Amino acid sequence: MTSIPRLLILALLLLAALPAGAQDKPIAIAIHGGAGTILPGQMTEETEVAYREKMTEALRAGYAILNEGGSSVDAVVAAVQVLEESPLFNAGRGAVLTSEGTAELDASIMEGEQRMAGAVAGVKQVKSPIELARRVMEASPHVMLAGEGAEFFALDQSLEMVDNDYFITDRRMEQLRRMQRAEEDDKHGTVGAVALDGSGNLAAATSTGGMSNKKFGRVGDSPIIGAGTYADNETAAVSATGHGEYFIRGVVAYDIAAMMRYADLTLSEAANAVIHERLTDMGGTGGVIAMDAGGNISMPFNTAGMYRGYIDTSGELHVAIYGD
Amino acid sequence: MTSIPRLLILALLLLAALPAGAQDKPIAIAIHGGAGTILPGQMTEETEVAYREKMTEALRAGYAILNEGGSSVDAVVAAVQVLEESPLFNAGRGAVLTSEGTAELDASIMEGEQRMAGAVAGVKQVKSPIELARRVMEASPHVMLAGEGAEFFALDQSLEMVDNDYFITDRRMEQLRRMQRAEEDDKHGTVGAVALDGSGNLAAATSTGGMSNKKFGRVGDSPIIGAGTYADNETAAVSATGHGEYFIRGVVAYDIAAMMRYADLTLSEAANAVIHERLTDMGGTGGVIAMDAGGNISMPFNTAGMYRGYIDTSGELHVAIYGD
Numbered sequence: 242m243t244s245i246p247r248l249l250i251l252a253l254l255l256l257a258a259l260p261a262g263a264q265d266k267p268i269a270i271a272i273h274g275g276a277g278t279i280l281p282g283q284m285t286e287e288t289e290v291a292y293r294e295k296m297t298e299a300l301r302a303g304y305a306i307l308n309e310g311g312s313s314v315d316a317v318v319a320a321v322q323v324l325e326e327s328p329l330f331n332a333g334r335g336a337v338l339t340s341e342g343t344a345e346l347d348a349s350i351m352e353g354e355q356r357m358a359g360a361v362a363g364v365k366q367v368k369s370p371i372e373l374a375r376r377v378m379e380a381s382p383h384v385m386l387a388g389e390g391a392e393f394f395a396l397d398q399s400l401e402m403v404d405n406d407y408f409i410t411d412r413r414m415e416q417l418r419r420m421q422r423a424e425e426d427d428k429h430g431t432v433g434a435v436a437l438d439g440s441g442n443l444a445a446a447t448s449t450g451g452m453s454n455k456k457f458g459r460v461g462d463s464p465i466i467g468a469g470t471y472a473d474n475e476t477a478a479v480s481a482t483g484h485g486e487y488f489i490r491g492v493v494a495y496d497i498a499a500m501m502r503y504a505d506l507t508l509s510e511a512a513n514a515v516i517h518e519r520l521t522d523m524g525g526t527g528g529v530i531a532m533d534a535g536g537n538i539s540m541p542f543n544t545a546g547m548y549r550g551y552i553d554t555s556g557e558l559h560v561a562i563y564g565d
Numbered sequence: 566m567t568s569i570p571r572l573l574i575l576a577l578l579l580l581a582a583l584p585a586g587a588q589d590k591p592i593a594i595a596i597h598g599g600a601g602t603i604l605p606g607q608m609t610e611e612t613e614v615a616y617r618e619k620m621t622e623a624l625r626a627g628y629a630i631l632n633e634g635g636s637s638v639d640a641v642v643a644a645v646q647v648l649e650e651s652p653l654f655n656a657g658r659g660a661v662l663t664s665e666g667t668a669e670l671d672a673s674i675m676e677g678e679q680r681m682a683g684a685v686a687g688v689k690q691v692k693s694p695i696e697l698a699r700r701v702m703e704a705s706p707h708v709m710l711a712g713e714g715a716e717f718f719a720l721d722q723s724l725e726m727v728d729n730d731y732f733i734t735d736r737r738m739e740q741l742r743r744m745q746r747a748e749e750d751d752k753h754g755t756v757g758a759v760a761l762d763g764s765g766n767l768a769a770a771t772s773t774g775g776m777s778n779k780k781f782g783r784v785g786d787s788p789i790i791g792a793g794t795y796a797d798n799e800t801a802a803v804s805a806t807g808h809g810e811y812f813i814r815g816v817v818a819y820d821i822a823a824m825m826r827y828a829d830l831t832l833s834e835a836a837n838a839v840i841h842e843r844l845t846d847m848g849g850t851g852g853v854i855a856m857d858a859g860g861n862i863s864m865p866f867n868t869a870g871m872y873r874g875y876i877d878t879s880g881e882l883h884v885a886i887y888g889d
Contacts, residue, residue, distance in 0.1 A: 356814045356847065362686075362784070363711055383783045384810045387687055388712040390782010458714010459707045460686070467791040467816035486708045490680045492791035492819040499820065503827035523680065 266439040268307040269536035271551035272299050272320050274330045275430030276482045276528040279546030281563050289562065292329055296550045296560045299323035303436055304552045313444035313478075314352050314375065317434040321348075321371040321446045324432035328410045330548070331430030333369065336408050336450020338417045339457045344408035344450055347464040348374040349385075353443035353472035353534075360385040360464040366392055368401040371448045374464070376400065384466065408450070420454040431463050433470070433480025435532040437554075443478035443534060445470045445494070452485070461485025467495040474534050476501040477508055482547065483520075483527010491520055497531055508532070512539040590763040592631040593860035595875035596623050596644050598654045599754030600806045600852040603870030605887050613886065616653055620874045620884045623647035627760055628876045637768035637802075638676050638699065641758040645672075645695045645770045648756035652734045654872070655754030657693065660732050660774020662741045663781045668732035670774055671788040672698040673709075677767035677798035677858075684709040684788040690716055692725040695772045698788070700724065708790065732774070744778040755787050757794070757804025759856040761878075767802035767858060769794045769818070776809070785809025791819040798858050800825040801832055806871065807844075807851010815844055821855055832856070836863040 274296060284292075303320030307313070325333025336344045348370035349360035359378025362385065367373045376398045377386055386394055395402065431449035438444075447470045449463040462469035462485035469485070471494035472478040479494040488494075493515055500511035512531045520527070521543050528542025528549075536554035540547065542564075550560035598620060608616075627644030631637070649657025660668045672694035673684035683702025686709065691697045700722045701710055710718055719726065755773035762768075771794045773787040786793035786809035793809070795818035796802040803818040812818075817839055824835035836855045844851070845867050852866025852873075860878035864871065866888075874884035 351814075358814050360784075363714075381780070382810070383780065384813045385784040385789075386780065386782045387784050388782055390687075390780055393782065394780065456705070456707065456710065456714055456718065458710045458712055458717065460684075460709040460711050465709075465789060465791070466813050467789070467819065471816070486706070489708045489790050490675075490682050492795070492816060495791065495816040495819060496823065499823035500827055503824055 266441065267536040267554035268437055268439050269532060269538065269552060269554045270300055270303040270307060270316055270320060270434060270436040271530045271532055271538050271540065272296060272324070272432070272434045272549065273480060273482050273528070273530045273540070274324055274432050274548030276542045276544040276547035277430060278544065279562060292548060292562060293560050295323065295327045295329055296548060297558065300550050300552050300558060303434060307436060307438050310439055313436040313438035313442050314350065316436040316438065317350065317444045317446035318371055318375055320434040321432055321448050322369055325369055325371060325448055328412070330432045331450045332432040332448040334408050335410050335413060337430065337453035338409065338413050340454050341457050342414065342417060343457065344405055345457060346370040346408070346450055347461060348448040349464045349466060349470040350374045350378055350446040351444065351466055351470050351472040353474035353478055356473055358384050358466045360466060361391040362387040362460045362464040363458065364391050364395070365405045366402045367395045368403045368407065371446050373400055385464065416453055431482040433482060433530060435478040435480055435530050437532055437534065437536045441474065441534060443472045443474050443532060445472040445478040445480045447480045462488035465489055467492050469494060471495045471498055473498055477531050477533050479529050479531045481527060481529045483544070484525055487520060487523050487525025488527060491523055491525060493520060493529065497529065508537050509539040513541045516541040516543055590765065591860040591878035592761055592763050593856060593862065593876060593878045594624055594627040594631060594640055594644060594758060594760040595854045595856055595862050595864065596620060596648070596756070596758045596873065597804060597806050597852065597854045597864070598648055598756050598872030600866045600868040600871035601754060602868065603886055616872060616886060617884050619647065619651045619653055620872060621882065624874050624876050624882060627758060631760060631762050634763055637760040637762040637766050638674065640760040640762065641674065641768045641770035642695055642699055644758040645756055645772050646693055649693055649695060649772055652736070654756045655774045656756040656772040658732050659734050659737060661754065661777035662733065662737050664778050665781050666738070666741060667781065668729055668774055669781060670694040670732070671785060672772040673788045673790060673794040674698045674702055674770040675768065675790055675794050675796040677796035677802055680797055682708050682790045684790060685715040686711040686784045686788040687782065688715050688719070689729050690726045691719045692727045692731065695770050697724055709788065740777055755806040757806060757854060759802040759804055759854050761856055761858065761860045765798065765858060767796045767798050767856060769796040769802040769804045771804045786812035789813055791816050793818060795819045795822055797822055801855050801857050803853050803855045805851060805853045807868070808849055811844060811847050811849025812851060815847055815849060817844060817853065821853065832861050833863040837865045840865040840867055
């Protein structure tokens with residue numbers, strides 16, 4: 242045996258051992274944990290550190306998947322699940338409560354290659370609403386399931402079910418009481434993630450408890466494809482957070498993609514125009530995280546703050562809470 | 566008393582007697598009653614006449630309101646209610662049935678001046694889902710209510726409630742049985758209306774029973790603002806019908822408005838591009854009715870037929886069922 246085939250075999254073995262994601266293709270992930278009246282000095286330093294650590298954990302969970310060659314769908318689900326499981330954020334455990342004192346959860350997901358999508362609204366017993374949205378996308382002929390029908394499908398899919406109490410924290414119960422006494426009106430919050438994988442595919446995911454003190458049955462923008470979530474490899478992946486009614490009326494997530502597609506704007510130009518002009522002109526408040534197929538990231542918001550972070554294509558991690 | 570004041574008074578009286586809409590401002594209305602595999606010869610002549618008469622009745626009901634100076638919101642609700650009350654169409658009475666044999670109704674409405682919107686999903690006992698959607702728009706802080714929460718709001722609004730049996734016709738029960746035996750797959754259908762009033766305001770409304778044999782809890786595009794319904798005076802009012810999952814993923818109704826706004830297409834160019842290119846390329850089937858602020862009308866569909874009709878700005882009435 243000459244040395245040439247041996248070198249060739251060695252090279253092939255090395256190539257095969259490389260994870261698919263560890264190639265030159267850019268990968269990136271961004272998350273948000275809600276926008277609102279978030280000002281420096283409002284929370285203790287310990288709480289702020291807890292938020293930053295949890296966002297970092299979510300980013301690293303998603304990024305690890307991308308880095309191992311996993312899909313952007315897997316990455317956004319993993320990142321969102323870290324935030325769903327944390328009582329700090331208004332999604333999954335720690336969701337805000339309806340006027341009846343129950344948790345009603347909404348979530349949606351979309352992938353940018355085929356533009357497949359899944360969404361659930363008003364679920365009360367599914368531990369991970371974003372996982373259920375993903376199952377709707379992948380294992381049902383439908384895009385959106387609501388209420389009991391969604392729970393029924395979750396059982397059919399053998400997803401982990403929990404008692405509604407699982408989602409309810411003392412902090413949210415106290416927040417509901419303050420709101421019902423009209424002592425508090427900062428009632429929004431949502432979590433979300435967007436990611437680009439090594440195959441060049443974008444994905445976006447959003448999960449929420451909705452508005453505190455909402456009427457039961459109220460559906461916000463988070464489970465609405467086009468409003469709270471959108472992804473298309475040709476334009477952008479977007480996850481939104483804010484006063485959902487305005488995001489529905491403004492078709493905010495898709496509007497960013499439409500501006501890129503039809504008016505030839507860059508990701509940053511489109512995302513800023515939609516939040517700081519179109520949404521603001523309507524009187525709506527909130528923000529988005531958006532990513533294009535080059536892994537560029539834009540995270541505009543018109544509120545005082547937005548829990549947010551990213552690991553960009555150079556691998557740099559950044560988390561932030563307040564406005565610039 | 567000289568003759569001049571008498572003439573002046575006479576002129577003022579005549580002016581006051583004129584309905585506000587009977588001025589030079591254009592008014593127009595268009596409706597649809599669902600798209601699908603609708604081919605000549607499939608239905609009896611009597612049935613075809615019944616469809617044409619009911620569409621004519623719906624158009625005249627909406628147009629009469631516009632002609633008397635009423636709003637486009639009133640007009641689209643009136644037109645849609647005629648179709649909801651008819652067992653011929655898949656909305657209200659005569660809606661298709663879920664796999665459980667129940668009727669679950671969805672509807673949405675949007676007005677083009679302020680871009681206010683209302684939507685309901687999965688209601689089972691509200692006689693007029695489109696009226697409930699309108700109440701959500703006008704009398705709640707929310708855009709979308711689903712399931713029991715929507716019914717609760719309907720009671721609060723003193724809307725007429727009916728037993729679920731009201732919606733169920735022998736024809737739809739037999740259709741469900743045929744579908745469950747896989748003998749029929751033409752399972753779509755929706756009704757909708759778009760209108761322009763004498764004040765220059767557009768509105769769009771959509772109402773449906775969804776897909777026959779659907780999983781209970783499935784939400785289609787009809788109650789999704791941006792997908793099944795959209796209105797903005799600066800671009801267009803749109804109501805869609807077809808395979809809802811594709812209309813959600815394609816954000817079809819808003820996409821027409823976005824193409825007009827950002828790519829400077831005319832109503833007809835945008836509506837045709839969205840249906841015959843964007844939707845068709847995704848594999849989606851269905852159609853839209855669309856109207857701009859000049860009262861221009863476009864009604865493209867990529868199915869064999871679409872129940873449709875309009876009364877245009879010249880007052881001419883036209884109804885059609887099959888492809889050209």
